Amino acid sequence: MINVTDLRKSYGNHIALHGISFSIQQGEFYGLLGPNGAGKSTTIGIMSMLVSPDSGSVSINNNDIIQHPVECKQTIGVVPQEIALYNELSAIDNLLFWGGLYNVEKSLLKKRIDTTLHLFGLSDRANDKVKTYSGGMKRRINIAAALLHNPKVLFMDEPTVGIDPQSRNLIFEVVQKLHSEGMTIVYTTHYMEEAERFCDRIGIIDNGKIVAQGTLHELKSMGGNQEAVIISGNGITEATAAKMRAAGFIVSTGENQLTFLSHNLKSDLSRIVLMCSEHGIDINDISIRHVNLETVFLSLTGKQLRD
Amino acid sequence: MFKIAAKDLKLFFADKRGMLLTFAVPIALITLFAFAFGGAGGSSEPDPLKLVIADLDNTETSKKLIANLDSLEEFVVIKATSDSAENLVIKGKKPAALFVLRGTEDSIRAGHMPAFELKYDQGQGPEVGILEGALIANLNQISGELLMQAMSAKMPSDSLMQFMPKQSNASNGVTIRETPLVKEKESPVGLIHAVAGTAIMMLLFSVTGMGSAMLDEKQEGTLKKLMMAPINPSSILFGKMISVNVISIMQLIIMFVYGWLMFGLDIASHIPSTVIMIICTAFACSAFGVFLVSIAKSKAQVQGLSTLIILTMSAIGGSMIPSFIMPAFMQKLSIFSVNYWGIQGFYDVYWRELPISDATFLTRVAVLIGIGLLLNLIAVRLFRRNIIALT
Structure with a gap:
């Protein structure tokens, strides 16, 4: 369904994408997981024909995006990261406008708007101006606007950033429903839980490179039998983490937190605690986690997803 | 108290647009009016x-x-x-x-x-x-x-x-x-000047406001979303141009009808030429608004630039004072203003009562259309060039 080959993009001296390649099958739920600035939005931007690549190619439904942009745009629906709606218009007027851009016949469009508003639980607010909506409600309409032309592929760029739990759960339900109906979904997030919950396959992206991809199971197995030791305390600095990395540990820092990866917890745990004391860290809490996407990401990049 | 004052002053001097409006615009207008009323240079020698x-x-x-x-x-x-x-x-x-x-x-x-x-x-x-x-x-x-x-x-x-x-x-x-x-007409020249001059100046301000809605779209992410839709990027700009033109025509119609109802501007005897002038003036002014937006990178820049350029054009073009009482060199400059061609066109209609087929009237109409086409063309090119930066 989607083939991305050796995609490269630079902004001035900053290289956003270093030649990434991946394929997505029809009906697949593909997650693009990475921290802020990893290249997720640039990848989505190129696939949705908003950003021109420096080199490489993308084909969607066997159409090259450069040669057949209109056909490709008709095939995809895009949920951008920001809420792109006209605040002074009602939800219905917004949806009529955005759906109308895809040449959906008006009576069919109205029918789809009714269905979509019902799906997102916003039928009773349909005629209210969007400016009166909560952030979560706006996010729901933002997604609804991308579905009206019944796209084969849905790009969702961090669709749950900064919303309330009720809206998040509603969005999750809709996303799962769309997936179960066979829609191909490309989903970028830096929330590990979302990727683990929905994605058939996940591409881990960092510094403009796909550092690993596969099913959740395959990715976890890349982490071997590693476990994460999380030390919380005072006196944690990047300098102390660097010293610990020099001692051979994979370490990442968070807010008053150090995360170590260990293949041999029994022998490493005492070493870790000792090193922390030697570097003046006042430990408040120690917790152990089994391998998950977070630890896989840490072992692959030396960084935490939310860095 | 002094800390608050110091902070406010710091903010003020950091705001280039505010500085422009506070200092540069008044200086520019003082200069223009001084020239317009013949006070420049202290010379008492009148122009021949x-x-x-x-x-x-x-x-x-x-x-x-x-x-x-x-x-x-x-x-x-x-x-x-x-x-x-x-x-x-x-x-x-x-x-x-x-x-x-x-x-x-x-x-x-x-x-x-x-x-x-x-x-x-x-x-x-x-x-x-x-x-x-x-x-x-x-x-x-x-x-x-x-x-x-x-x-x-x-x-x-x-x-x-x-x-x-x-x-x-x-x-x-x-x-x-x-x-x-x-001869003195049913619509005195002062009334024609007041209606046409003010209408064109205010139209220029409002089209700039309408045009800068494009920059709101950029800020709010809707422009990016429009770019993702299966439409030609140019049609985004053309759509904006159409809406600005329609609103401009409506605005001019309302202003002239008000001039007719309240002050007796003789529209009824000149309906075809009034319609032609309203459409052409709206077209030229709309193009100016879209052009201004296409050269600016932010809404703040549009506001600063529009205030300066529109007031300048209005001053030299005869919106504020009739161009025939300005010195000769100011009258020469006035042809570079949209206001001049619009006001002169309306003079042709209501004061000189020139027929639609008259070469002078047609020249004004052609110049307004030419201004509109040229500015629209530049705006399209700039929009295409800046589109990536915009999104």
């Missing part, structure tokens, strides 16, 4: 007046009279045939034309001061008044000299001295018959 003369007598004496007028610093003489001199006045290109009447030479040879005719545009009263004042004094002097020369050629000097006091006509001076070619 352009004097259109039609020589109906076409004799040695009349040619000498015209040559003498031309040699004066006060005038720049433009010789014209009777028809073209009248046309220059009727079409508003000159406020008045002096006609040297048939029989001028005969009259002088007979010892009489000659008579002239000044055909003028009643709508350009102040300029006609200045011209007439300068003419009376100089025509008296020149005609007097010619009369003396004619008499001295006829008789000995002692006889001439006896003859001169008897010439009652000579001592009364020349006669200038005033004939208005463009």
